[in-house]
Amino acid sequence: GDSVTQMEGPVTLSEEAFLTINCTYTATGYPSLFWYVQYPGEGLQLLLKATKADDKGSNKGFEATYRKETTSFHLEKGSVQVSDSAVYFCALLQGAQKLVFGQGTRLTINP
Amino acid sequence: DTAVSQTPKYLVTQMGNDKSIKCEQNLGHDTMYWYKQDSKKFLKIMFSYNNKELIINETVPNRFSPKSPDKAHLNLHINSLELGDSAVYFCASSRGTGNQPQHFGDGTRLSIL
Numbered sequence: 001g002d003s004v005t006q007m008e009g010p011v012t013l014s015e016e017a018f019l020t021i022n023c024t025y026t027a028t029g030y031p032s033l034f035w036y037v038q039y040p041g042e043g044l045q046l047l048l049k050a051t052k053a054d055d056k057g058s059n060k061g062f063e064a065t066y067r068k069e070t071t072s073f074h075l076e077k078g079s080v081q082v083s084d085s086a087v088y089f090c091a092l093l094q095g096a097q098k099l100v101f102g103q104g105t106r107l108t109i110n111p
Numbered sequence: 112d113t114a115v116s117q118t119p120k121y122l123v124t125q126m127g128n129d130k131s132i133k134c135e136q137n138l139g140h141d142t143m144y145w146y147k148q149d150s151k152k153f154l155k156i157m158f159s160y161n162n163k164e165l166i167i168n169e170t171v172p173n174r175f176s177p178k179s180p181d182k183a184h185l186n187l188h189i190n191s192l193e194l195g196d197s198a199v200y201f202c203a204s205s206r207g208t209g210n211q212p213q214h215f216g217d218g219t220r221l222s223i224l
Contacts, residue, residue, distance in 0.1 A: 036215075046214070051210055100156075101153070104153070
């Protein structure tokens with residue numbers, strides 16, 4: 001079945017560092033891809049999405065590009081802030097609206 | 112304005128009890144979902160309803176019964192609670208059944224004693 005694999009966390013960085021969180025997927029067909037963020041004590045919020053190959057999703061300084069050839073959707077940010085500390089989930093959506101999530105990556109940014 | 116709201120936020124109860132979690136969305140969406148997040152943060156879909164009709168029912172014990180009285184509500188009733196039911200349960204909604212993003216509530220943390 002469809003699956004999503006994210007890089008193992010936790011990830012700890014200093015403020016203004018460059019961030020990459022790897023995400024690869026396995027799916028039949030061409031799913032839509034998403035990054036969701038979960039701040040402490042809150043629900044998931046959609047961060048960005050891409051619906052077809054070579055699409056780039058971007059929001060709040062975060063970017064991810066849908067790479068069909070490598071089945072990847074890595075999340076990047078050029079300069080992280082303390083407020084970016086959260087758990088990040090990569091997910092794919094195909095067919096009957098069933099979101100399949102990766103295991104989540106906890107990110108901590110130190111001042 | 113809260114888009115997807117769940118009640119209660121916290122639920123602590125004894126093993127064997129029956130409990131319900133309520134979810135309401137004011138986004139005008141016609142599809143709603145329940146997800147379970149375990150202690151390792153792994154998220155998995157449980158149910159999905161579109162226009163009050165069940166469309167996704169993952170392998171979930173039949174102690175869990177969703178009920179959708181209308182498009183804006185999807186409640187989750189759990190019978191005979193077990194220790195393994197301890198988790199955070201998230202409600203979500205989306206427009207239609209295409210590739211639309213899902214909007215999540217803040218979750219209900221269920222703890223079984």
